[in-house]
Amino acid sequence: MTIDTEILTPDAAGIERAAHLLRGGALVSFPTETVYGLGAHAGEDKAVARIFDAKGRPRFNPLIVHVADVAAARRLVEWSKMADILAGAFWPGPLTLVLPLRKGAPVSDLVTGGLSTLAVRMPDHSIAARLLQEADIPVAAPSANASGRLSPTTAGHVLDSLAGRIDAILDAGPCKLGLESTIVGLVDSPRLLRPGGLPAEVIEDALGAPLGTSGPGIEAPGQLGSHYAPRAGLRLNATTRRDGERLLGFGSVKGDLTLSAGGDLVEAAAQLFCHLHALDTMGDHTIAVAPIPEHGLGRAINDRLRRAAAPRMTPDQAE
Numbered sequence: 001m002t003i004d005t006e007i008l009t010p011d012a013a014g015i016e017r018a019a020h021l022l023r024g025g026a027l028v029s030f031p032t033e034t035v036y037g038l039g040a041h042a043g044e045d046k047a048v049a050r051i052f053d054a055k056g057r058p059r060f061n062p063l064i065v066h067v068a069d070v071a072a073a074r075r076l077v078e079w080s081k082m083a084d085i086l087a088g089a090f091w092p093g094p095l096t097l098v099l100p101l102r103k104g105a106p107v108s109d110l111v112t113g114g115l116s117t118l119a120v121r122m123p124d125h126s127i128a129a130r131l132l133q134e135a136d137i138p139v140a141a142p143s144a145n146a147s148g149r150l151s152p153t154t155a156g157h158v159l160d161s162l163a164g165r166i167d168a169i170l171d172a173g174p175c176k177l178g179l180e181s182t183i184v185g186l187v188d189s190p191r192l193l194r195p196g197g198l199p200a201e202v203i204e205d206a207l208g209a210p211l212g213t214s215g216p217g218i219e220a221p222g223q224l225g226s227h228y229a230p231r232a233g234l235r236l237n238a239t240t241r242r243d244g245e246r247l248l249g250f251g252s253v254k255g256d257l258t259l260s261a262g263g264d265l266v267e268a269a270a271q272l273f274c275h276l277h278a279l280d281t282m283g284d285h286t287i288a289v290a291p292i293p294e295h296g297l298g299r300a301i302n303d304r305l306r307r308a309a310a311p312r313m314t315p316d317q318a319e
């Protein structure tokens with residue numbers, strides 16, 4: 001499906017329009033000092049699902065939430081002394097911090113990919129700052145490129161791969177850095193999860209300690225093995241409910257809960273985590289899952305389901 005992509009100018013009216021669209025659940029590309037982001041309301045499952053749909057991402061990689069200031073970040077994550085030091089030294093700027101997600105934080109499970117941590121960053125770009133202030137919501141944003149394409153540093157790059165798939169783009173010219181943010185995990189000891197626009201040495205100087213590399217306790221980008229998996233076992237491609245099972249439906253397969261009766265994959269993605277959680281809390285039933293077509297967002301849904309269905313390590317969790 002193709003939609004009209006509005007091209008907005010970075011003046012008061014354009015920023016206000018972009019903020020209005022974001023609050024309403026639309027997809028809006030906006031500039032940052034690193035690369036253009038593809039923003040959506042981080043608290044809205046459907047809006048976040050549309051990010052993955054537009055990018056054609058075959059996996060629900062967790063997303064970075066963009067905030068206007070430290071106070072907004074503190075509402076979402078368990079802030080720490082080290083976070084204070086690094087944000088104090090480098091925010092706004094090309095540094096993303098991964099911290100424990102705060103209980104009850106208004107963030108869709110699709111943003112974290114079901115992880116108990118959240119990546120947050122405050123971009124150093126006057127237009128992004130005004131947009132985030134005006135929108136006054138946490139904005140989830142990956143780089144605004146179709147999956148497998150280079151990160152976009154101009155509005156033209158974004159439109160080359162996403163025109164017709166996103167609601168609007170705020171065009172404020174080329175990005176200053178052209179390199180994604182550096183990602184540091186602060187869940188246990190500080191670790192470099194992705195090198196980027198801010199050199200690791202500079203971060204180590206500010207911390208007065210070396211950065212570890214990714215390891216136990218945190219997941220590096222691209223190594224997302226242990227996402228949320230239900231306690232109950234999963235049986236995939238089920239068209240009927242067997243004894244002792246709960247059925248998660250899709251399309252014509254009607255379940256105890258149904259991802260999308262109309263067969264809409266964006267709606268299905270938006271419902272995936274909350275329905276799995278809900279079925280999981282209904283008891284130790286196996287969760288049977290209706291077939292999900294292997295195209296568009298269906299690929300990411302199936303990827304997640306397959307990994308949730310894979311045998312677990314501990315005997316009490318194993319099938």
Ligand code: TXA
Pocket residue numbers: 032034035036037038061062063064096098112115117118119121141142143144179180181182183193219220221222
């Ligand atoms: O400069 C940037 O960071 C740009 C601009 C738009 O802000 N954003 C960006 O997002 O590069 P993206 O989605 O292309 O890359 C985000 C990376 C992914 O590799 C993802 O795995 C990682 O951040 N990430 C997000 N949340 C995480 C978490 N809780 N733990 C570990 N890694 C996480």
Ligand code: MG
Pocket residue numbers: 142143151
């Ligand atoms: Mg990217």
